[in-house]
Every structure is written in structure tokens, then in C-alpha cells.
Amino acid sequence: MSDETFTPHGKHLIAGEWVAGDATFRSEPASGEAFDYAVGTPDVIDRAAKAAEDAFWTYGYTTREERAAFLEAIADEIEARGPQITWIGTSESGLPAARLEGERGRTTGQLRLFASHIRKGDYLDRRHDEALPDRQPLPRPDLRMIQRPIGPVAVFGASNFPLAFSTAGGDTAAALAAGCPVIVKGHSAHPGTGEIVAEAIHVAIQKTGMPKGVFSLVQGGKRDVGQALVQHPLIKAVGFTGSLAGGRALFDLCAQRPEPIPFFGELGSVNPMFVLPAAAKARGAEIGKGWAGSLTMGAGQFCTNPGIAVIPKGAEGDAVVSAAKAALEGVGPQVMLTDGIADAYRKGKERFDGRNAVHPVHATEQEGRNASPNLYETDADAYLQDHALGEEVFGPLGLVVRVSGPDEMVSLAKGFEGQLTTTLHMDAGDADLARRLLPILERKAGRILANGFPTGVEVADAMVHGGPYPASTNFGATSVGTLSIRRFLRPVCYQNIPEGVLPDDIA
Numbered sequence: 001m002s003d004e005t006f007t008p009h010g011k012h013l014i015a016g017e018w019v020a021g022d023a024t025f026r027s028e029p030a031s032g033e034a035f036d037y038a039v040g041t042p043d044v045i046d047r048a049a050k051a052a053e054d055a056f057w058t059y060g061y062t063t064r065e066e067r068a069a070f071l072e073a074i075a076d077e078i079e080a081r082g083p084q085i086t087w088i089g090t091s092e093s094g095l096p097a098a099r100l101e102g103e104r105g106r107t108t109g110q111l112r113l114f115a116s117h118i119r120k121g122d123y124l125d126r127r128h129d130e131a132l133p134d135r136q137p138l139p140r141p142d143l144r145m146i147q148r149p150i151g152p153v154a155v156f157g158a159s160n161f162p163l164a165f166s167t168a169g170g171d172t173a174a175a176l177a178a179g180c181p182v183i184v185k186g187h188s189a190h191p192g193t194g195e196i197v198a199e200a201i202h203v204a205i206q207k208t209g210m211p212k213g214v215f216s217l218v219q220g221g222k223r224d225v226g227q228a229l230v231q232h233p234l235i236k237a238v239g240f241t242g243s244l245a246g247g248r249a250l251f252d253l254c255a256q257r258p259e260p261i262p263f264f265g266e267l268g269s270v271n272p273m274f275v276l277p278a279a280a281k282a283r284g285a286e287i288g289k290g291w292a293g294s295l296t297m298g299a300g301q302f303c304t305n306p307g308i309a310v311i312p313k314g315a316e317g318d319a320v321v322s323a324a325k326a327a328l329e330g331v332g333p334q335v336m337l338t339d340g341i342a343d344a345y346r347k348g349k350e351r352f353d354g355r356n357a358v359h360p361v362h363a364t365e366q367e368g369r370n371a372s373p374n375l376y377e378t379d380a381d382a383y384l385q386d387h388a389l390g391e392e393v394f395g396p397l398g399l400v401v402r403v404s405g406p407d408e409m410v411s412l413a414k415g416f417e418g419q420l421t422t423t424l425h426m427d428a429g430d431a432d433l434a435r436r437l438l439p440i441l442e443r444k445a446g447r448i449l450a451n452g453f454p455t456g457v458e459v460a461d462a463m464v465h466g467g468p469y470p471a472s473t474n475f476g477a478t479s480v481g482t483l484s485i486r487r488f489l490r491p492v493c494y495q496n497i498p499e500g501v502l503p504d505d506i507a
């Protein structure tokens with residue numbers, strides 16, 4: 001074993017203690033050695049939730065500076081374990097080392113961004129209506145409002161971002177910044193990556209003197225562990241990144257609780273891309289080639305993967321499609337995150353193969369855990385009549401929908417379900433059509449781009465990564481960027497509460 005590797009012990013981290021399980025599951029890495037990990041149980045969840053609630057009475061009332069220092073300590077500890085994180089992350093996920101390294105930078109960057117965000121204090125959204133004792137016919141009381149942390153938060157990460165949307169990812173950073181203890185349900189696709197990142201948080205807790213229950217990691221292995229977590233009465237909200245099926249099942253459980261709680265599910269999306277006529281004419285081949293690159297990046301395993309392109313019929317649109325086809329022909333098989341995801345991709349492709357109104361442009365055979373790109377074509381009528389064509393196929397599969405003119409493009413835009421993103425490829429000559437489309441697209445997606453590709457989500461103040469269902473279960477929220485902290489806060493109004501009794505943050 002070198003400094004760049006480690007042997008996972010396979011335990012849960014419960015309130016500062018590494019805890020073994022009665023049963024274990026074996027990891028299924030894309031390459032390298034498999035290890036055994038404790039199976040999460042409802043009992044372990046109960047221990048973690050009680051410790052999180054206890055910790056809230058301290059952690060929820062720490063100063064913003066104390067929490068900022070804690071977030072920065074987590075970032076430092078992650079960096080200190082960089083080589084080991086990359087080693088286990090590449091083995092478990094099959095993602096290349098450069099991707100894991102980039103994602104690690106994004107993860108530590110997010111933690112530090114939240115540290116500076118809470119130091120500024122704007123997120124508290126402080127409001128004050130001063131008392132009007134002489135107002136007629138009734139006096140007005142003194143009203144002050146700030147955002148307060150809500151209590152213990154459950155976090156579920158996704159397989160495709162083992163760092164940035166996982167153990168110490170955006171949801172965990174936002175909840176900890178808000179003042180909420182976190183219980184992470186480890187993803188069974190990357191339990192070793194989860195363990196070493198949890199170790200980084202564990203050490204940061206010790207170094208900054210935070211209460212031990214502020215963070216727990218419960219490994220997965222069985223579905224009932226996640227279900228027990230979202231149903232635990234001490235959990236006050238859930239941050240989830242993953243599939244529509246998994247997210248919907250857990251969302252329904254949250255709604256059925258005696259005390260329903262918010263479930264912030266960031267789910268899948270097909271991210272429609274509209275190629276407007278003047279843009280197609282001016283640079284169709286460039287757009288087609290760029291689309292193929294975005295579609296196959298990371299084996300197409302991005303929630304922002306642009307799976308559908310709406311393209312005009314005729315020679316200009318043909319240029320987009322043939323450039324995309326040519327570029328895809330040069331992309332070989334890529335390893336998928338898990339056997340299950342590779343299998344789901346194969347089944348998704350078969351859904352397209354079985355439809356008369358859908359024609360293959362570039363069709364490939366799938367083998368084992370590898371996926372090769374596929375491109376299909378249909379028209380607007382067929383698309384609008386077949387709901388299944390709008391469902392996400394997680395992987396490098398694209399669908400071209402050909403339209404006969406601007407009106408059909410507008411009808412198609414109206415027919416899309418909620419999306420994380422939509423994209424307009426447009427030139428100056430397309431401005432009128434873009435103005436018609438924009439009000440429709442605003443109702444469909446959390447982010448609208450012009451002349452770019454949606455893969456690659458900037459972590460920033462103005463970012464919105466969310467959208468109407470089924471892109472997410474809560475279209476008023478974002479899971480990326482500083483605004484995501486609002487999910488774990490609740491406005492409280494203090495009426496006539498004297499100075500000195502009010503929370504410190506109100507000043």
C-alpha cells in the first residue's frame with residue numbers, strides 16, 4: 001500500500017465513531033479490488049438521527065464564522081487525501097483520474113464558496129418592520145425576520161458525481177453552512193470514496209471542535225436504509241440527487257409521513273436543445289460536432305446531457321445531423337458507472353429500436369459495462385404522440401426531432417416536460433423566434449442557455465440547477481450555487497421580541 005492507496009475498513013461513521021455492521025455488501029468497482037462494507041440498517045439510522053438532533057442544539061447556534069471555518073477545514077482535509085480519493089474514486093466509478101481531480105476541486109471550491117457566503121450574511125434575508133405604536137386604528141408591532149436552520153438533513157448523492165454531488169457535495173455543504181447536521185446515505189456505487197471523504201469530515205469535526213453528531217455516513221447495501229432515513233421523525237428535509245424512479249419513491253415516502261417534510265430531489269432531464277434556422281444555416285456542422293462532444297462527455301452520464309436536439313428539416317438541418325453522426329462515429333465504447341446503469345442504457349436504446357416512427361442515424365452494439373453512442377431521428381408529430389421518447393436514457397444517446405418550421409418548434413417546446421436546462425442555438429436572424437420560445441422555455445427549465453452546451457454547471461451565486469417536475473421535485477429550488485442554502489432554512493418572524501433575547505444573527 002502506498003500513500004496513494006488505502007484499504008477501506010468498510011464501517012459507517014456514526015457521530016464520531018466508526019461502526020461495523022452485522023452484515024456486509026461487496027463493492028463492484030469498475031476496476032481494481034472489491035471491498036466489504038457494512039450494510040446500513042434502520043437501527044444505525046436511528047442512532048445517527050438522534051445524534052444529529054442532539055448536535056443541532058449546539059451546531060444550529062454556532063456563529064457563521066465557526067461554521068465557515070468548519071467548511072474550510074473539510075475542504076483542507078479532502079485536499080490532504082487527494083491521491084487516495086482519486087485512486088478509490090477511479091476504481092469504483094470507472095471515471096478517469098483527471099475527472100476525479102476536477103471534481104475534487106469543484107467539491108472543495110463549493111465548501112469554500114459556502115464559507116464566504118455565510119460570512120457575508122446576505123442569505124439570512126434580514127427584514128425589519130419597525131413598530132408603529134401610534135398607527136390608527138391599530139398599532140403595528142415590531143417585526144423582524146431572518147432565515148433559521150431547520151434541523152437534521154438527510155443527503156443522498158448520485159453515482160455519477162462521487163464527490164461533488166455526494167458525501168461532502170453540494171447538499172452537504174449547503175446544509176452544514178445553514179447550520180443543519182447531515183446524515184449521508186452512502187451510495188453503494190462508491191462506498192470507499194464515501195468512506196474516505198467521511199474521514200476528512202470526521203477529522204475536520206475534531207479539529208474545529210464541532211459536535212460529533214453534526215455528520216454521519218450510513219453505508220447503503222439495501223434499499224430499506226434510505227427509506228428508514230427519509231421516514232425518521234427527527235429528519236426535517238432531504239437533499240437527493242439521482243434517478244427519477246428512486247427520487248419519486250423517496251419523495252412519496254416523505255409526503256406520506258405523519259409530519260411530511262420537503263424532499264429536494266434533483267432528478268434526470270433530457271435537456272432539449274433548439275437549433276434555430278439561421279444558426280443551422282450559418283454553422284450547422286459546428287453545432288452538430290459540438291453536440292456530439294457534449295452528448296458523449298463522461299459516457300453521457302450527466303444530468304445535463306443534451307439528449308434531444310430539435311432541428312429544422314431541410315439541407316441546413318441535415319448538416320447538423322450529419323456532423324453529429326460523423327463525430328459520434330469516432331467515439332468508441334466507454335465504461336459506465338455501474339453494471340445497473342449499463343443495463344439501463346441498453347434497455348433505453350432498445351426502447352428506441354422498437355419504434356416505427358424513430359429511425360437510427362448511428363446505432364451501435366452494447367457490451368457488458370461499456371456503452372457506445374447512439375443517435376436516432378424522429379419528427380415532431382411522432383414525438384408529441386409518444387411520451388416515452390421524452391424520458392431520460394442515462395448515457396450517450398441522442399434523439400433528433402425534425403421540425404418543419406417555427407410554429408412546429410414552438411409546439412414542440414410547449415410539449416416538453418420540466419427540464420434542468422434548455423438551449424437555444426441562435427444567430428441574429430433568429431431573434432424573433434427566440435423571443436417566442438423564451439417565455440415557454442422559462443416555464444420548462446431552471447437554466448436556459450444560448451449558443452453553448454449544458455454539460456458543465458458553474459457553481460456560482462446566479463446558478464439554478466433544478467426545474468419543474470420531473471427535473472426536480474421542487475421547482476422553487478436549486479441544488480447548485482449559493483442559493484441552494486435556502487432549501488435548509490426556514491423564515492421565522494420575531495414579533496416584539498426584545499433585543500438581547502433575539503438570535504445574534506438578527507443584528
Ligand code: NAP
Binds near residue numbers: 188
Ligand atoms: P439512483 O439509482 O436513484 O440512486 C441515488 C441514491 O438513491 C442511491 O443512494 C440509491 O441507493 C438511492 N435509492 C434509489 N432508489 C431508491 C429507493 N427506491 N429506495 C431507497 N433508496 C433508493 O441514481 P444514480 O444512478 O445514482 O444516479 C443517476 C441519475 O441521477 C440519473 O438519472 C441522473 O440524471 C441523475 N442526476 C441528477 C442530477 C441533478 O442534479 N439533477 C445530478 C446527477 C445525476 P443505492 O445505493 O442502494 O443504489
